[in-house]
Amino acid sequence: MKILQQLCEIHAPSGDESPMKDFLLRYIRKEMKKWKKKPELFHGDEFQDCLILKFGKPRTAIFAHMDSIGFTVRYHNQLLPIGSPDAEAGTKLVGTDSLGPIVCELEFDRDNHAFYKFGRQIDRGTGLTYQVNFTETKDYIQSAYLDNRLGVYNALKVAETLTDGVIVFSAWEEHGGGSVPYLAKFIAEKWNVTQALVSDITWVTEGVLPGKGVAISMRDRNIPRKKYVDRIIEIARKRKVEFQLEVEGAGSSDGRELQTSPYPFDWCFVGAPEAHAHTPHERVHKRDIAAMIQLYEWLMKDL
Incomplete structure (x- = not known):
């Protein structure tokens, strides 16, 4: 979990994501020689402080926002x-x-x-x-900014074995969004990718509990297309990954901007649940982290 701790400690609130992008670029350039497939990296002025990784012949994109509250x-x-x-x-x-x-x-x-x-x-x-106080026990990780440094960590772990796909590190999600429309336009027009997974962290509630698996969100304030969500649930069952179904009426993510874009994106929020959201003491069960990584690996192969 050393890399997760480093991610949590990076100062990158909404609008100031460049320290996170710079860290990711250094990390990826160092580590990708060990990965199953070396990605193409897309960044620069046209992407502001965002970063895109393209592997092979992509069908599905992972969106993970880099910013914090x-x-x-x-x-x-x-x-x-x-x-x-x-x-x-x-x-x-x-x-x-x-x-x-x-x-x-x-x-x-x-x-x-x-x-x-x-x-x-x-x-x-x-x-x-x-100020980050990162602590690890047998069952839990507790730290400020697990939302969404854990979503970024998940994307980096999936990148190690990914052969075909896109990973998008986005900005501004915590404060209303704004980067996803041009990022979605780029991957839709360049590679015809219109399937997306939102690698983000959700809430522990009366229906989504710690240690019971990754949450597949059937809806939050926004409603993704049921046909696509059903495919994800079917893959989770087929691959025997521990998961929970989330149904909420509040909360949002990068999925909102994908849904309102002029491109026919299917999207689903898939993430580990955390307690004490947006506090300095966010807490996630390690079993749910493992299930999240495992499910993403299967989804990027099977979708």
Whole structure:
């Protein structure tokens, strides 16, 4: 889990994904010589801070967002949320501005507005994220930003044995999206790929429990095409991968932008469930992580 810990510790809130992209480029260039098939890498100005890996003759794409929730420094010690952070007063926040590294504390006023407590003013516009305390036990991983560094980790593990497929590392998902439309356009027009899997992390609920397998989401705020979701469920059963079916009325992902794109994308959210979402203490069962990787490996072969 060393690589997962490194991913969690990278400062990359929505809008500031370049540190994550740079890390991934270094990692992939070093490791891909050991992979079953060497991918083509697509990145640069036309992709902003996103990254695409193309293997062989792709039929299906994995979308994994690189960004995290956090805060932006406003005026007079004020903080604005990036996405929907859920942390208590006293939580340690970290970042860097023109005067150097920052470790400050999160505070709230009586109206629940967020502020930082620090020995000096922090530059306006500075991004702050949770200080990571990565812990591993026999059964669980607990850390800030398992959403979605675990989705990125899953994509990297699948890349080791992938022969035909596309892996897309996207941006801005936690704060409304924006990168998926041009990424979807590129892979649809260049390789005619319109099948997608969303490698993201979902919630532990009364119907989706830790240690019971990867969650296949039949719907959230958005509704994917049932025919496609049924194929994924059939493959999971055929390959005897432990899974759970999720049915929710809230929450969203990169799948929303795929569904509203002008291209006929089929998509499904497939991910491990976590407790304490968007807090500094997100927790995922190792059994669900293993099932997630295993199912993705089969789906990329069978879909």
